[in-house]
Amino acid sequence: MKILLILAWRNLWRNKKRTLITISSVLFAVLLATLFVSMEKGSYERLIDSMVKYSTGYIQIQDILYDEEPSIDHTLLFDEEIEEILNKYEEQIAYHVPRLQNFVLVATENNTRGSILNGIDPELEIKMNDLNEDVVKGEFLKPNDNGLMLAEGLAGILNVTVGDTLVLLGQGFHGSTAAGTYPIRGIVDLKIPDINNNTIYMSLSEAQWFYGTDNRVTSLIIMPENPARTQQLAESLRKVIDPEWHRVLTWEELLEDLLNLMKFDVAGTMVMMMILYIVIAFGLFGTILTMLIERRKEFALLFSLGMKRAQVAIVCFFEALFISMAGVILGIIISIPVVAWFYHHPIPLSGDMAEAIADYGFEPVLPFSADPTIFINQALIVLIISFLIGLFPVYKVFRINIMEAKK
């Protein structure tokens, strides 16, 4: 085997320029692919982080019917039984955040608008998403506060400010009427335009009183100690939560539409990546093919001397593997610092794109992901491609006619 490795290695350097060009093409392809995937994954990670932080949390416990038909009548009774269950997993659960969310009609003297009323536990909400930092006027809600906090967009539409009073009207639990007047305690900037134009916050206890739901909530958000173990925690909770009445959903299930959209987007990226992989494959294939054609006579000599076809095939296979491995290893070695640099120094955006991203509350930059699987996956994909290309010379070596190759 040693002589086969020696032959393969030395054969690579018979035409240094060609080998170096091929290695470079693999290297740049790996570097480009890694950067591309890192950038895409970075953007998705930021979006998902943001959605999990501000909206869904990692896990939600809901009434069994709420996901299909979100209604105040499909709320979950947050009682001692659920508390006890959560206590059993206290080592895995960092904290839980109850929310009561429903539609409401909000009116001033001159304006009326349909909005979403969020009953929140102010302290837990701060823990989850630092919502208090987004207060632009007035103050953040206190526990058991009987006032409101309005999103900045909605305050603008209604032309109201801190200290004004709003009339709320909605459908309460089991068809009762929910109505009341509430003073505005604070204005909060929620960044995402759609949410910013129709959101009202109220303390959970006041919202439960308003809708007449007692201790009911529309969702109980569970924040795990280790977000990486979300799936396992959800599975454990599913085993102990009564499936007839309750449902445990992970953020992946809650954000299914968004994730499907991302998958669709990833499919587009995959087409780009496939083109890149095809370019690598053809570059490598071209080199291997040239090496095969120009050495036909040499193969005939090796066969004449008594070298077996399998041995010659192994030499050719090693050559393909060495080239691609050198390209992949160098590509990864160069990619790591480049991705790390972009991870710590995201590309700043400018112009309309920067404004659009800033409108959604994100920093106007292209974030990169430093997930190690990106490097491993790229390395594996290119190695699989080169493995498949390496099979071609094996096939050809087994088909060489010694007498024809000798000529």
Added chain:
Amino acid sequence: MKTVIKTTNLQKIYNNSVAPVKAVNNISLEFQEGEFTAIVGPSGSGKTTFLNLIGGLDKPTGGEIYIDGTEISTMKESELFDFRLRNIGFVFQSYNLIPVLTAKENVSFIMLLQKRSKAEMEQRATEMLEQVGLSDKLNSRPNQLSGGQQQRVAVARALASKPKFVLADEPTANLDTESAFNLLDIMEKLNKEENITLIFSTHDQRVIERAGRVITLVDGSVSKDEVIS
């Protein structure tokens, strides 16, 4: 003397689209151990085809080939690879050395495939390269050697593993007179010292004059077989 190679009614017919070509036509010959034989004849007379057949590189369309009493024409390809490795040395016209190996590695190559011990390979390769006058070129690659030197390395490689016989296809065709004589001296010397059967095709008069036996082929058949005293 012991018969190393024996062919009986050996035939190789190429079925061209126009008409079948009898490259080797009913050749029955015997080669004895230690013989130094030249196969001569004009181009297209079947010299190379005959060497390819007895070297197990090509399959005959008729007749038999016995090497040391073993019929090789019916062997499978994989058996022939192994048979060549263990029994036959080759020297080709255009200095067929492995370009990425040094002279010493080239000479050791067959022994390496035969899985001989490192010490034996080392000793034998050095010894053979000394015998062909290249003890100062052990670590030179083929592209650092002249044509004559490369051919001497090829001869050293063919003989190093002590095969039953060596086939040389026009070994001096690309060499100048001095290199050709030098190579012939070496081949003659090794033939005598190692008692290895040497068969070479040639139309080089310088080679023919040195042979102990000259077989002339015409149109694939033996037209003359003479032993030179």
